[in-house]
Amino acid sequence: MSETRSKARHRRRRTTLAAGVPLALTAAGVLAYGNTPGMFGADARQTVSATTAAAAAPAWAADVADGFASVNALGQNGTYGGRDGKTVTVTTLADLEKYATATEPYVIVVAAAINMNPVGKEIKVASDKTIVGQGTSGQIVGGGFFLGQGVHNVIIRNLTIRDSYQGVWNDKDNDFDGVQMDGAHHVWIDHNDLRRMADGLIDSRKDTTYVTVSWNKLSDNNKTFGIGWTENVTASLTIHHNWFRDTEQRNPSTDNVAQAHLYNNYLEDVSGTSINSSYGNYSRGSTKMVLENSYFQGMKNPVQKDSTAAIVQRGNVFSGTSGRNESGGTAFDPKSYYSYTLDNAADVPALLRSGTGPRSSLGVTDTVSTKAAVAATTITVAKDGSGQYTSVQQAIDAVPAGNGSRVVIAVKPGTYRETVKVPSNKPHVTIQGTGASRKDTVITYDNAAGTPKPGGGTYGTSGSASVTVEADDFQARNLTINNDFDEARNQSLSGHQAVALRTAADKVFLDGVIVNGDQDTLLLDTAAKDRLGRVFVTNSYVTGNVDFIFGRATAVIDRSVITLKKRWDGSSAGYITAPSTAAGRKGILINRTTVNGDVSAGTFYLGRPWHAGGDASLDPQTTVRESTLSAAVRSAPWTDMGGFSWKDDRFAEYRNTGPGSGSASGDRPHLTDSQAADQEVADWLGDWTPTAS
Known part of the structure; x- marks a missing residue:
């Protein structure tokens, strides 16, 4: 910012977990600073209604059930769904029903919200099927699935199944279930979000057996x-x-x-x-x-x-x-x-x-095995010269201006000491680390706001970024973006703000990354004051100590870890967010995320209002909901900034847990249930469903 301021447990799949994994990310199937093979596809693909892939299925399609669904019985050896069949992607009710009722095995990827017609419709699923939501975009609205007598080897996974409720709480007329099983066997229901059905969310009836229901x-x-x-x-x-x-x-x-x-x-x-x-x-x-x-x-x-x-x-x-x-x-x-x-x-x-609930890493097809459906261009970067380019910026420079389709810049492991900028005329770019861990591929530099520029002057806060994204529909996966400016060695320098990543675009998707710095780590900006800029960060780490998630974008930090760091002198004190939201816009939403770090108890604020340039018309907003807060969070978690009171802006919590959470008070406002219903991830993202590509 330009304003001067004071300086994981149970294992059910083949996933190998790294030591020291935060509990929240272990549950999500995400490694600490890493990922399982196939979790983030190396390339991109186009999604169209009922696209098919005859080649090998993506890695998650080989996942098998645990518990009783894994037991060999009734002629069925465990539960593996449609892994032996083709993978198809559907966005319509007709296509979903076509493949779910087919006699041959299928992996069916639901890539949109599909409305059941009529309301209450339950698709009659046949044996040997995997029905999986694509990331968090797969929804079944107003109905569900029916598995009848003898149906077996079915996986229903990573979907939101919702809203067949007809307004009668104890409804005895409408048998509208999310998943109904009558005499089925070997069924795995995993990582779904089921809610508001007219009857049961799940009904297991009439001797249905060898069923596992997990992480829903x-x-x-x-x-x-x-x-x-x-x-x-x-x-x-x-x-x-x-x-x-x-x-x-x-x-x-x-x-x-x-x-x-x-x-x-x-x-x-x-x-x-x-x-x-x-x-x-x-x-x-x-x-x-x-x-x-x-x-x-x-x-x-x-x-x-x-x-x-x-x-x-x-x-x-x-x-x-x-x-x-x-x-x-x-x-x-x-x-x-x-x-x-x-x-x-x-x-x-x-x-x-x-x-619990849908994961952004599941249901995402691996285009290495579906190249026939891929329209993306892949550019490789390797420091050792084995790629097309030796620097990330060289690869971005090679992207044609006004490109109309996805360009994936596949960056091999190594530390790339450079500043990177994706200009506004190069949309649809993905920067993808190709290592086994997100720590393997690092983009880093050490500019700070007060660092002298070669041509005179200083970089300023926004100019200090190691990586700057000004192009819409940008994605980054499986890498670290770092600013390693050394505050201790530069105490004589005025301006210690040092941005790792600055986004100034719409539809920016960060999945499985580390964004690391101290002061002003992640700048969530927009292209202009009157422009919308949406950012979705998931399965990621953001680290820092002073206002290190800040800016005027409409941004979601979802199912991630926010790690608090001590200051350069070893002291513990800081602020997590500093939104500068325009009135009438959504600001920063921290959702189902863990806040931790090796800092002293009661030393960090959740946020403070940044009225950039003293602009009183701004209405900064941070909401922290359903997250786990460490003892580092102050009991009065919000504070003023630059002469502006946080109480005049929009700061609230909802159902947080952990030693840093606290009861509602005048110093700690909580949302009501009705208010929280209007402050969910979908309210922030609007018509955009982030999908890995």
Whole structure:
């Protein structure tokens, strides 16, 4: 800025986790400063309705279920969905239904919000299918899926399934479910967001068995997850790492289930809302349930059983619960069927708030295996001369002005000490590190605001950036962008603001990156005061100490880690955000993110208002919601700046957790549920759905 200021647990797939991974990113399947092979595609592709790929499927399509869905039985060896078939991308109801009901195997990538017609429609899914949302863009609106008798080997993953609700809370007329299974087997329901259905979010009925339900968010519903509707006692289900939030009943209820293994789930009845829990986990009939290391918060009757059922409880946490909490009888040993590792129950709320629901890295097709559908140009950069260019800027210079399609600059591992600028006349550029870790490819420089320019004057804050992006539809993945200006050695220099990355464009997507600096690390700007500039940062790290996420853009920091750093002299003090939002615009949204760092307790503010140039017409905004805050955050987390009071602008929190969170007060405003409903990621991004390409 130009204004002078004071100076992770459970493993269920083949993913290898690095040591020291923050818990929030471990849950998301993201490595600390790294990524699994195939998580971020090396190239880009065009998405069209029902595009097909006959070559090898992307890496995530080979993921297989854990839990009971992994057990070999009934002629089926585990659950792997449509991995042996073609991968198709759909954006229409007709195409989704065509491939979901086909007899041959398919991996079906849902790349848009698909509205069911009529409302309540449930597509009859056939065996050997994977139905997966593309990043966070795949939605099923007003209906769901039906898996009938004998249907098997189905994966439903990474989707938002929502809104068949017809306005009647205890609806007995409309059987509109999100996923209904009647006599199916070997089904994996994973990383979905299910909410507001007329009946169940998930119904597992009529001897449906060998099912695993994992890492889903289930919310805002009455009859949430029912299991049973049978006299037989044959079903086996694993339900783990699911977040049940404001759901009244069936969380789940299990009726005549031979083996029900529930672990590391989070059941939350949020106080002050219109939805009140009736009960939590319920074991009925001849059910045998093992319930381990789950967390129950505010639930009424959190665990209950009838006289003929069994519940074995181990290691669960109950906070603010009331009513029945029961156990008794004998059950079974889950480890005699499959292996698993429990997370600590105390960690479950933070783990699941950040880790459940759709992931931006899933459902993204790998264009190395779909080159026939690719219109992108790839340019390679390597310091050792093995690429087309030896510097990133050389590759950008080679992009033709006014390019109409994606250009991927694939940068091989190494440290590239240079300043990089993507000019406004070169849209659709992706800079992609090709190493195994995002630490392997580093773009860095050490200019600061007060650094003298060769032609006279100084760089100023915005000019100090190591990487500057002025072109719309820019993407960066799997790399580090750094400013390594040394404050300790330059105390005589006036102006220590040192930007690592400056964005001044619309539709900027940063996925799996590290943006590292001290003061003014990440400048989220716009091309002009009257221009919209949207930025979406996910699965990433941003580090710094003073106003290190700042600017006038409409920006989302989603499911990431914000790491607080000490100052050059070893002291702990700082500010995370400094928005300079125009009135009527959205500012900075920090969503389902972890704030941590090796700094002293109570020394960092969440933010302060930057009225750039003393402009009183600005209306700075930061919202921090559903995030985990370390003890470093002050109990009064907002402060004034430059003579402007934060209380005159827009600063708020919503349902944060961790030792740095706190109750609502005059110094700590919280959003109401209705206010929060208008401050979600989609409200920030509008008609833009960030998709890796």
